[in-house]
Amino acid sequence: MDRLSASTQFSGPVVLPAYDRKALEPGILHIGLGAFHRAHQAVYTDAALTEEFGPWGIIGVSLRSADIVRELNEQDGLYSVVTRSGAGESVQVVGSIIKGLAAVEERDELLRLLADPEIRIVTITVTEKAYGLDPVSGGLDRGHPSVKADLENPAAPIGILGYLVAGLASRKNAGLPPFTVLCCDNLPTNGRIVRGLVIEMAGANDPALATWISEKGAFPSSMVDRIVPAATEESRARATAMLGVEDRQSLETEPFMQWVIEDHFISGRPKWEAGGALFVDDVEPYEKMKLRLLNGAHSMIAYLGQLKGLEFVRDVMAVPEYAQLARRHMQAAVKTLDPVPGIDLKHYIDQLIERFANPTIAHRTRQIAMDGTQKLPQRIFAGTVDDLAAGRDAASFAYATALWIAYAKRTPDIDDPRREEVRAAAAQASPDDPSAPFFAIPGLFPQALVGNRGWRDRVNAKLEEIEAGRI
Known part of the structure; x- marks a missing residue:
């Protein structure tokens, strides 16, 4: 059976990207290319691009797995989201992700992108445990494997904080503004927590960088909500039947979704409110x-x-x-x-x-x-x-x-x-x-x-x- 791709022609009731993907330029780097991001932030970005087109394409990064990146790239960044409830089901092909990147194989390219002024927002879904938050002090857990490694060798990061610090250091050294860091994980006051951890890690090796991040950086907090189960062979088969082609990255989810965001961005943002996002002073x-x-x-x-x-x-x-x-x-x-x-x-x-x-x-x-x-x-x-x-x-x-x-x-x-x-x-x-x-x-x-x-x-x-x- 044919695979989902940019050349796929659909005959059934499939919702497709309503903008010119060929003209889409990257502006967002997302770290944590899992099911939740693809059924949530990427869907909101699809709606934003439909309402107000701009350079807000997503480059999705997986820190650990290369398989999801390979399969997504083989499908030209496209995948389907099947929305299901007792009232019925519908399918949407999402086009906001331009390509995927595997950090374990493409570290240098990831570091290059973090330094690229065209990337204005870095969004994150890596789960709570990936940040290396010390539950006792509320600061860095210096025994956390990736925190320890990135403090010892900041030029070759492996963890989320190490990559953020390395990217921000490149921006500072080049005289560029920082990117906005938008955490979408289930941490209370997640923006403030990530800001504190990034500044602490930066300060361990470069106090001047920590000061620059503290003065120039933006870490808005956000709250995200949508139930997105892990995909199964059964769910993929349903997507294939609805699409008429195979989609190895299909997802199933519920109709409900919610995104509440502090409106504090350094270099602009997509019109996420077109998808229903709520911008507030206090999340x-x-x-x-x-x-x-x-x-x-x-x-x-x-x-x-x-x-x-x-x-x-x-x-x-x-x-x-x-x-x-x-x-x-x-x-x-x-x-x-x-x-x-x-x-x-x-x-x-x-x-x-x-x-x-x-x-x-x-x-x-x-x-x-x-x-x-x-x-x-x-x-x-x-x-x-x-x-x-x-x-x-x-x-x-x-x-x-x-x-x-x-x-x-x-x-x-x-x-x-x-x-x-x-x-x-x-x-x-x-x-x-x-x-x-x-x-x-x-x-x-x-x-x-x-x-x-x-x-x-x-x-x-x-x-x-x-x-x-x-x-």
Whole structure:
């Protein structure tokens, strides 16, 4: 069967790029060429180019894998996004990515592009663990493999921070303005965190560079939202049937998507609002809403699903008792939020329940359960601190925490960057105080929780109920 390419002729109802791709010039470098970026930021950029054409083509970079880059380039940068819900499905071919680049094979080209003044924005989706954030200090984890390597050899970076610093150094040395760094990962106040990490890494070898970045750089925060499961052979087959050609990079996703961005860009930006992006002065209320309601409930559902042998989020939500637990958790978490401009939080919770229950989206609970030590501090523990400070009992947060501990104890091959510490805690758990070794993991839990004996006892009580099969 033919492959999707720029020469493909479609006969069915396929939404195609409504602009001249041959005239498209690069202006965005995206690092983290995974499914989420291609179903989210690239789709918004497609809409922006349709509304207001400009030099905003994307060069997509994979830091680790060359396979996705090779396959995407073989398809002229094109791929399909199939949107599915109980109401039906549709397919769109996205054209905003001009080409892919594999950093493991093309480091010099990536460094050249980072120095190129035509690249005005660097967007990032590399997951929380890739930044080398020290959970104790809030600064660089100098033992993180890529951080350590890039501090020792800044001219040959391998990690996200090393590449950003090297690119900004080239700009400074050439007398050029910096590129805008737009983080799209699930870190609270992600722009400020990445800014601090970049400045710290730059300052370790070149204090003048750190000062220049501090004075000249732009690191707007953003909040992103769309559920994008990993592709499967079944999902690729559906895309092939809809397109009439093979697409090895096809994706399936839900209709809902959201992007909230601080409007602080050095050298312009695409008209992303054409796709529905919201530009605001302060992203934090939206970010906290998403982390504590969507991501927090998602993590709780994932651990519950893993413990109950339920493969997909939709399977968990199909059990009325479990769906009600998810809703109750959101209703508890919403009390820890400030008002969010333009958002009806009750309606937002109803939307989340509907999205999680979408019978056409196969989002694996195992995938969401990964990297708990990186995700839970902002998704669960921060809300717990606020709930307790307001005089409430944080019982739902205790349950979510106990689910993770039960999952960690039952999963020897747990996928987590602090795997050995988690496994050691599981091995040391005693019947009298089973959560104690987990609370002792450095920097994982806020001190306000480590020192709260009453709430820790609540976690232990929930853990006992979970392990006894009562909830």
